[in-house]
Amino acid sequence: MTDIRDDSPAPAEERITTEGPVYTVTGGDWDTLIDAEHEDRIVINMGPQHPSTHGVLRLVLELEGETVQQARSVIGYLHTGIEKNCEYRTWTQGVTFVTRMDYLAPIFNETAYCLGVEKLLGVEAPRRAQVARVLLMELTRIGSHLVCLATGGMELGALTGMTAGFREREEVLHLLEFLTGLRMNHAYVRPGGLAQDFPDGWAEKVTDFVKVMRSRLPDYDKLLTGQPIWRQRLENVGYLPLDGCLALGATGPILRSAGLPWDQRKVEPYCGYEEYDFEVPVATEADCYARYRLRVAEMHESLKIIEQAVAKMEPGPVMVADRKIAWPAQLTVGADGMGNSLEHVRKIMGQSMESLIHHFKLVTEGFAVPAGQVYSAVESPRGELGYHLVSDGGTRPLRVHVREPSFVNLQTMPAMSEGGMVADVIAAVASIDPVMGGVDR
Amino acid sequence: MTDSGERKTTDGRPAGPADDTPGTGGTSKESAERTGGPHSSAQESGADAAETGMVPGSGGEVEQTTDQAGVTPEGGTRTAPAARDRQGMFGVSGSGDTSGFGGLRLPGYAPAPAERPYGGWFDEFADDFAEALLERGIPRGAVEQVTVDRGEITFYVQREHIVEMCRTLRDDPALRFELCSSVSGVDYGADVDRRLHVVYHLLSMTFRRRIRLEVVLDVDDAHVPSVVEVYPTADWHERETWDMFGVIFDGHPALTRILMPDDWEGHPQRKDYPLGGIPVEYKGAEIPPPDERRAYS
Numbered sequence: 001m002t003d004i005r006d007d008s009p010a011p012a013e014e015r016i017t018t019e020g021p022v023y024t025v026t027g028g029d030w031d032t033l034i035d036a037e038h039e040d041r042i043v044i045n046m047g048p049q050h051p052s053t054h055g056v057l058r059l060v061l062e063l064e065g066e067t068v069q070q071a072r073s074v075i076g077y078l079h080t081g082i083e084k085n086c087e088y089r090t091w092t093q094g095v096t097f098v099t100r101m102d103y104l105a106p107i108f109n110e111t112a113y114c115l116g117v118e119k120l121l122g123v124e125a126p127r128r129a130q131v132a133r134v135l136l137m138e139l140t141r142i143g144s145h146l147v148c149l150a151t152g153g154m155e156l157g158a159l160t161g162m163t164a165g166f167r168e169r170e171e172v173l174h175l176l177e178f179l180t181g182l183r184m185n186h187a188y189v190r191p192g193g194l195a196q197d198f199p200d201g202w203a204e205k206v207t208d209f210v211k212v213m214r215s216r217l218p219d220y221d222k223l224l225t226g227q228p229i230w231r232q233r234l235e236n237v238g239y240l241p242l243d244g245c246l247a248l249g250a251t252g253p254i255l256r257s258a259g260l261p262w263d264q265r266k267v268e269p270y271c272g273y274e275e276y277d278f279e280v281p282v283a284t285e286a287d288c289y290a291r292y293r294l295r296v297a298e299m300h301e302s303l304k305i306i307e308q309a310v311a312k313m314e315p316g317p318v319m320v321a322d323r324k325i326a327w328p329a330q331l332t333v334g335a336d337g338m339g340n341s342l343e344h345v346r347k348i349m350g351q352s353m354e355s356l357i358h359h360f361k362l363v364t365e366g367f368a369v370p371a372g373q374v375y376s377a378v379e380s381p382r383g384e385l386g387y388h389l390v391s392d393g394g395t396r397p398l399r400v401h402v403r404e405p406s407f408v409n410l411q412t413m414p415a416m417s418e419g420g421m422v423a424d425v426i427a428a429v430a431s432i433d434p435v436m437g438g439v440d441r
Numbered sequence: 442m443t444d445s446g447e448r449k450t451t452d453g454r455p456a457g458p459a460d461d462t463p464g465t466g467g468t469s470k471e472s473a474e475r476t477g478g479p480h481s482s483a484q485e486s487g488a489d490a491a492e493t494g495m496v497p498g499s500g501g502e503v504e505q506t507t508d509q510a511g512v513t514p515e516g517g518t519r520t521a522p523a524a525r526d527r528q529g530m531f532g533v534s535g536s537g538d539t540s541g542f543g544g545l546r547l548p549g550y551a552p553a554p555a556e557r558p559y560g561g562w563f564d565e566f567a568d569d570f571a572e573a574l575l576e577r578g579i580p581r582g583a584v585e586q587v588t589v590d591r592g593e594i595t596f597y598v599q600r601e602h603i604v605e606m607c608r609t610l611r612d613d614p615a616l617r618f619e620l621c622s623s624v625s626g627v628d629y630g631a632d633v634d635r636r637l638h639v640v641y642h643l644l645s646m647t648f649r650r651r652i653r654l655e656v657v658l659d660v661d662d663a664h665v666p667s668v669v670e671v672y673p674t675a676d677w678h679e680r681e682t683w684d685m686f687g688v689i690f691d692g693h694p695a696l697t698r699i700l701m702p703d704d705w706e707g708h709p710q711r712k713d714y715p716l717g718g719i720p721v722e723y724k725g726a727e728i729p730p731p732d733e734r735r736a737y738s
Contacts, residue, residue: 076702247673249673268649375593
């Protein structure tokens with residue numbers, strides 16, 4: 001054991017392998033590594049447990065001095081087999097699984113999945129459900145972008161950015177909890193519509209939220225946008241031009257930072273997005289700073305959409321009328337935050353055996369979806385979120401494949417960071433904003 | 442009728458023998474009725490042409506429709522991409538399914554070939570596509586079937602031509618599919634001929650069009666040329682498809698596992714791979730499959 005009083009730090013542990021010596025550096029002992037005789041090129045393993053890799057992402061960096069010669073990312077540490085699990089559950093239960101993929105944007109997963117199932121079924125959710133989906137998606141987009149700023153700021157050492165970002169995100173989560181019953185993993189959007197309608201007083205809460213965010217979002221400009229250190233860390237860092245984006249499949253803010261205003265909400269509108277008045281922010285610098293600015297601008301646009309959605313909400317059903325698809329449940333949230341309306345249970349139990357059987361069959365067995373396959377894509381905070389759903393005509397999916405924007409965008413990390421400084425890798429990864437729950441699924 | 446002779450013409454690819462599943466022309470339900478249990482197993486041997494020949498009209502129907510299609514094969518011996526019998530419903534065990542409704546296996550999804558006109562931009566696109574393929578010397582038979590379903594167009598293509606076809610789709614000024622959204626696999630189940638499908642979703646940002654390419658594979662010969670050289674984004678998609686379905690993408694720069702650990706055995710998203718019940722290294726513990734965890738009876 002090393003003497004604590006000794007001024008020299010603990011030496012890094014050395015192990016000789018066929019590939020050369022391997023050092024386990026834990027901090028404070030870099031001098032050992034520098035002093036040790038080694039070739040110019042060292043390979044550094046970073047993560048998967050590292051505070052700056054944006055989740056359980058492992059980076060393998062080949063360095064010459066401080067310059068990254070090669071960067072590779074290793075993923076799979078959060079793989080939970082969600083796609084496989086979906087094949088063993090009903091189409092409705094699938095919502096509960098997919099919402100857990102990109103856990104910062106759960107409503108997008110739910111909506112994209114449900115739009116796919118609805119396309120397979122040949123039904124369309126009622127208007128009130130569509131508007132509510134838009135409202136929830138834009139709320140989620142704000143929350144997701146705030147986390148991106150917060151964690152990105154933390155990774156770059158801007159800890160005030162983190163506390164501010166998470167504070168505002170808390171507002172989003174409070175509102176989502178009020179509207180859907182849960183902060184995350186809502187399972188609120190269902191094939192055919194929504195699980196239930198918004199609770200009373202939702203409009204005031206949403207309007208208040210917009211007011212609060214309108215007053216707080218400009219703080220980010222004061223805190224980060226013009227701040228010299230923030231700019232120096234991000235400007236001209238993580239450069240990826242348009243051709244690189246297209247070749248590597250990058251979508252979302254990465255693609256828009258390279259000058260292409262590609263946004264699913266505009267080019268292939270779903271849920272009635274064509275009715276809303278909003279801009280798609282675009283930049284041409286194609287660097288981390290442009291992506292940061294786009295995310296801030298997108299939050300302002302989302303607020304605009306939320307306001308319009310509040311105005312568009314008209315009374316009406318939130319589930320398709322087809323009783324072969326719509327669950328008969330009339331849910332009320334009990335004191336424990338969950339539950340079913342007891343009155344409704346009494347009604348079902350009392351009125352007829354057939355409706356009880358129907359209820360039971362629909363919930364346990366699920367509804368049959370005609371055979372076929374569809375691809376439905378939405379614009380998630382990270383880019384094109386696509387669901388490839390295959391049905392063989394049964395009550396459970398034959399295949400659920402998710403085109404996760406985090407997964408695809410993470411491929412751009414080497415292109416953004418090779419040839420740059422090792423510190424810029426962190427900025428590049430933060431600007432990609434991968435959510436490992438989505439990457440690994 | 443057509444089956445016996447034309448199957449031989451397509452034997453350039455190893456998957457050829459299992460190529461013809463009767464009942465292509467029909468809906469999935471019809472095909473299932475026609476495809477008796479013995480059919481599917483007989484076709485795996487690839488020998489029993491007489492038996493498949495007994496199915497009336499299926500081959501001819503396809504031929505007719507695909508000829509009209511323009512980009513479809515001369516031979517027209519396509520092939521339900523998937524077909525299976527309906528079987529079992531209750532009291533099924535050993536499947537890891539705890540839903541209480543585990544046993545029902547429906548007939549496989551066998552998409553019907555589309556007939557002209559496809560509607561919308563599909564016709565114009567199919568013409569442009571056929572022309573571009575001709576220009577580049579890709580045989581007409583490279584597209585085995587065209588299916589239009591729920592407003593989406595699917596081209597079932599021969600694997601030999603997938604790379605050149607993608608290059609054509611990307612580079613031809615009338616097509617311009619700049620972005621490969623996704624490459625993934627689908628396993629239609631153990632008792633289906635050519636059960637593995639590799640699905641490519643392409644997006645043309647110029648024309649705002651999406652198409653789907655599908656390559657149908659025999660599970661014993663699951664090789665597809667890699668499209669990474671055309672669409673670099675396919676790199677991770679193909680690694681995932683290899684990882685999950687065991688499809689080997691020939692020519693991929695580094696086809697290694699991506700989501701599962703490097704030393705994992707098997708391909709988890711195949712239909713014959715169980716859900717749960719895999720021994721895990723956790724203090725010697727082994728997690729039983731969900732249906733064996735506890736008994737409520």
